[in-house]
């Protein structure tokens with residue numbers, strides 16, 4: 001090779017290298033349960049987040065250090081398990097080079113990955129994890145959903161004031177931070193309002209438990225007027241099928257974990273009349289909500305649930321913070337997140353000192369196999 005050829009070759013490499021640099025995308029991670037017994041949560045979240053990413057790219061991307069960059073979402077599956085969540089979180093940060101993380105959904109998984117993100121100064125925003133301890137892991141950890149002390153209170157209030165029940169039973173997964181926390185917050189408020197918890201029964205690992213009859217038999221003997229099930233949809237629906245078989249026909253309620261089309265698919269008649277607190281109602285007339293529903297439906301052929309809407313908002317908020325920071329530096333993004341004030345699909349989003357938003361909850365009821373909006377409860 002002549003000297004000239006070598007020089008040309010090297011220059012060519014440099015040009016390709018620079019071009020690549022200019023076009024380089026910024027990557028943000030999406031960590032969701034794409035398989036397992038909460039898989040509908042993951043699918044919805046991925047779809048919602050992708051819509052937010054596409055919205056930013058359609059506007060020409062984000063200006064970083066004076067260069068326009070497109071955003072690429074890197075999605076990984078937690079399988080609903082904390083160990084797997086930590087594996088994919090490390091992979092996203094160390095190998096993929098994500099500059100921020102959206103996720104996880106299940107609180108136990110967010111609790112597992114938050115210390116990693118915090119340690120590496122990668123801003124993380126959970127779309128849907130409601131356990132209060134998630135954002136307490138550090139100042140890089142935010143969320144766009146309300147928290148369980150509020151959600152548990154909302155349902156206890158509804159049971160006592162609207163359903164006028166005095167005797168409640170709780171059946172929950174004691175190996176899961178979300179279920180355990182929500183059970184306690186409901187219990188505390190229900191007692192405060194003068195009610196009695198006549199039975200509190202537990203099982204371990206809703207992924208593996210299929211038979212709840214022993215616990216339900218104890219619960220039935222305690223003669224509750226209301227059954228609170230702060231679990232995800234697979235366990236909650238299965239419990240209700242078995243409860244009805246055993247002749248336990250009292251009204252039932254739960255939290256956001258009930259928000260899946262599978263609740264009715266698995267539970268059928270047994271879940272009819274069930275009430276649960278949620279982040280979002282498709283019946284809300286607000287323009288932002290109705291536009292989002294329309295776009296989502298056009299794209300995916302189904303209506304968005306709370307998970308899709310929350311993931312859209314979470315990704316949108318994170319991208320907005322990156323855009324405003326004009327940088328992928330973790331500390332700069334975090335500082336921008338603190339000042340966010342946005343009308344999202346799921347309500348107003350701005351953060352308190354614990355990096356939680358102050359939001360209302362919708363109460364929904366299963367009527368003829370559909371979610372019907374009953375009322376909105378605002379924080380005091």
Ligand code: PHE
Pocket residue numbers: 041105106107108128129130131178256257258259306307
């Ligand atoms: N709040 C649940 C948790 O923290 C996750 C969830 C959110 C599930 C919204 C359904 C809808 O584990």
